[in-house]
Amino acid sequence: MRQTYRYDARAKSIAVAKSDHNYKKEYPTMRKRSDTRIPSSEITPRDLYNRRHFMQLAAGVSLAGLLPKQVFAGDALEADKASAYTLPDEKTPFKDVTHYNNFYEFSTSKEEPAELAHTLKTRPWTITVEGEVHKPKVFDIEDLLKLAAMEERVYRLRCVEAWSMVIPWIGYPLSELIKQVEPTGNAKFVEFTTLHDPMQMPGQRSSVLEWPYVEGLRMDEAMHPLTLLTFGLYGQVLPNQNGAPIRIVVPWKYGFKSPKSIVKIRFVEQQPVSAWMKAGPDEYGFYSNVNPDIDHARWSQAKERRIGDFFKRQTLPFNGYAEQVAGLYSGMDLKKYF
Amino acid sequence: MTLKNLDQRSLQQLKAALFLLALIPCLRLVGGALTDGLGTNPIEKITRTTGYWTLTFLMITLSVTPLRRLTGWLWLVRLRRMLGLFAFFYGSLHFLTYLVLDQFFDWASIIKDIAKRPYITIGFPAFLLMIPLALTSTDKMIKKLGGKYWRRLHRLVYATAIGGVVHYWWLVKKDLTNPVTFALILALLLSIRLYYAAQGINRSKLIQHS
Numbered sequence: 243m244r245q246t247y248r249y250d251a252r253a254k255s256i257a258v259a260k261s262d263h264n265y266k267k268e269y270p271t272m273r274k275r276s277d278t279r280i281p282s283s284e285i286t287p288r289d290l291y292n293r294r295h296f297m298q299l300a301a302g303v304s305l306a307g308l309l310p311k312q313v314f315a316g317d318a319l320e321a322d323k324a325s326a327y328t329l330p331d332e333k334t335p336f337k338d339v340t341h342y343n344n345f346y347e348f349s350t351s352k353e354e355p356a357e358l359a360h361t362l363k364t365r366p367w368t369i370t371v372e373g374e375v376h377k378p379k380v381f382d383i384e385d386l387l388k389l390a391a392m393e394e395r396v397y398r399l400r401c402v403e404a405w406s407m408v409i410p411w412i413g414y415p416l417s418e419l420i421k422q423v424e425p426t427g428n429a430k431f432v433e434f435t436t437l438h439d440p441m442q443m444p445g446q447r448s449s450v451l452e453w454p455y456v457e458g459l460r461m462d463e464a465m466h467p468l469t470l471l472t473f474g475l476y477g478q479v480l481p482n483q484n485g486a487p488i489r490i491v492v493p494w495k496y497g498f499k500s501p502k503s504i505v506k507i508r509f510v511e512q513q514p515v516s517a518w519m520k521a522g523p524d525e526y527g528f529y530s531n532v533n534p535d536i537d538h539a540r541w542s543q544a545k546e547r548r549i550g551d552f553f554k555r556q557t558l559p560f561n562g563y564a565e566q567v568a569g570l571y572s573g574m575d576l577k578k579y580f
Numbered sequence: 581m582t583l584k585n586l587d588q589r590s591l592q593q594l595k596a597a598l599f600l601l602a603l604i605p606c607l608r609l610v611g612g613a614l615t616d617g618l619g620t621n622p623i624e625k626i627t628r629t630t631g632y633w634t635l636t637f638l639m640i641t642l643s644v645t646p647l648r649r650l651t652g653w654l655w656l657v658r659l660r661r662m663l664g665l666f667a668f669f670y671g672s673l674h675f676l677t678y679l680v681l682d683q684f685f686d687w688a689s690i691i692k693d694i695a696k697r698p699y700i701t702i703g704f705p706a707f708l709l710m711i712p713l714a715l716t717s718t719d720k721m722i723k724k725l726g727g728k729y730w731r732r733l734h735r736l737v738y739a740t741a742i743g744g745v746v747h748y749w750w751l752v753k754k755d756l757t758n759p760v761t762f763a764l765i766l767a768l769l770l771s772i773r774l775y776y777a778a779q780g781i782n783r784s785k786l787i788q789h790s
Contacts, residue, residue: 337620338620341619341620342619342620342621346754346755350754350755352620352621353619353620402753403753405621405624448755450754450755451754521754522754537696540697540698540699540750540751541697541751542689542692542693542696542697544689545689547621547623549620549621552623552681552684553684554684
């Protein structure tokens with residue numbers, strides 16, 4: 243595990259150095275970015291990977307309390323790796339996870355968010371939790387980072403476009419946050435809203451989707467232990483292009499059901515209408531559970547290409563999480579509620 | 581020598597330069613494949629690139645006739661066969677990418693795709709229609725068919741171009757910028773033809789009346 247992280251951290255440093263080198267070549271007079279060597283924040287936390295140190299920390303000291311005051315993309319993020327939800331699947335390399343992103347707030351190209359997302363300011367950041375709750379509250383991101391113990395969860399991610407990855411996310415169950423605000427009996431659904439700021443998110447200047455991006459879950463889906471309030475991946479704080487500083491990950495649904503860079507969580511009685519439902523009501527349903535038997539209106543969902551593989555593989559019902567979540571939908575016609 | 585009357589030598593040079601230029605997208609893919617430079621999803625990248633250049637070469641090929649009429653540069657038509665064959669070349673690569681890299685000869689899945697996915701239902705015959713055009717592109721075949729029948733047969737390229745653009749339009753998830761751009765270019769190229777055709781009819785009427 244430690245080896246993997248070391249390798250990735252090094253690969254990342256090389257990538258940074260390389261891109262700076264190219265930048266220098268292209269814009270020799272612009273000094274601002276070309277001067278950036280590897281920031282100290284990227285070097286120091288590597289101590290944290292030291293196993294002995296980690297064990298000392300684990301021996302009773304609150305991990306969250308030891309986190310630096312503010313952490314940014316690329317900084318280390320500690321997490322308990324002994325999660326019951328870790329998959330045996332081979333992880334998709336860090337480079338691919340962070341350079342192939344559907345994040346229309348920046349671009350409809352999957353390569354461009356990695357280049358463009360540096361304009362996103364992840365501090366200060368607050369998340370408004372409101373609606374059908376007894377204790378509505380505006381949470382600061384620093385408080386959310388300390389709200390519950392961080393876990394590493396290696397999840398499958400299945401995109402509606404029929405490709406997939408395996409990603410070690412870091413976060414804690416969304417239910418931990420939900421418990422804090424005490425939903426009322428009227429709270430039947432949860433609606434998530436992504437930041438809407440075309441200055442920071444240039445893709446929002448185009449009307450390809452109706453902004454802000456809205457997604458939603460049924461209450462029992464949101465409370466399910468697999469639903470992760472996510473702050474990091476691969477041992478690091480979320481890179482901007484992966485939905486920094488805070489996102490949702492719902493591993494048994496198509497990727498677009500996992501909203502990024504969220505600023506609002508609202509508890510509601512009526513089923514929310516998501517951005518993709520508005521964009522294509524016949525193609526994107528509210529549930530959007532991964533299902534090989536229900537094709538997208540225009541392409542098959544029976545198979546998927548795992549990034550890095552040559553051969554396609556069969557897609558599994560609920561993305562392989564049927565054992566944990568199929569019960570949520572018993573008695574429902576999944577063809578109707580797609 | 582002027583642009584209007586290009587001499588044989590210059591035309592040959594232009595043709596050679598164009599040939600090399602038209603190979604660049606293919607060479608870049610080969611280079612990318614050899615250096616691990618095709619990004620996270622190489623098969624998707626190859627599919628998209630070859631598809632894009634198929635449509636682009638179809639548009640360039642279809643712009644030869646209008647350009648020749650607008651500029652009076654008659655020699656332009658002598659580049660048309662090569663441009664059309666490049667459209668076929670990239671179209672074939674696009675189809676082979678789907679057949680081999682994407683589906684790996686999974687015939688059942690391919691047949692299902694052609695029957696069920698509208699963009700493949702239209703894209704596949706659009707590609708097939710290019711085959712007779714490529715086969716009859718030689719001087720020998722033109723002579724054999726005779727100019728009149730050859731021209732009639734080669735009007736199939738309009739069906740291929742329309743089918744190709746619709747194929748692109750139907751497959752994108754949301755961002756229609758590229759398909760719309762191709763559709764506008766094609767609409768322009770086809771309407772110029774309609775305009776000239778209508779003029780031709782008027783002129784022949786005038787001749788008949790006089």
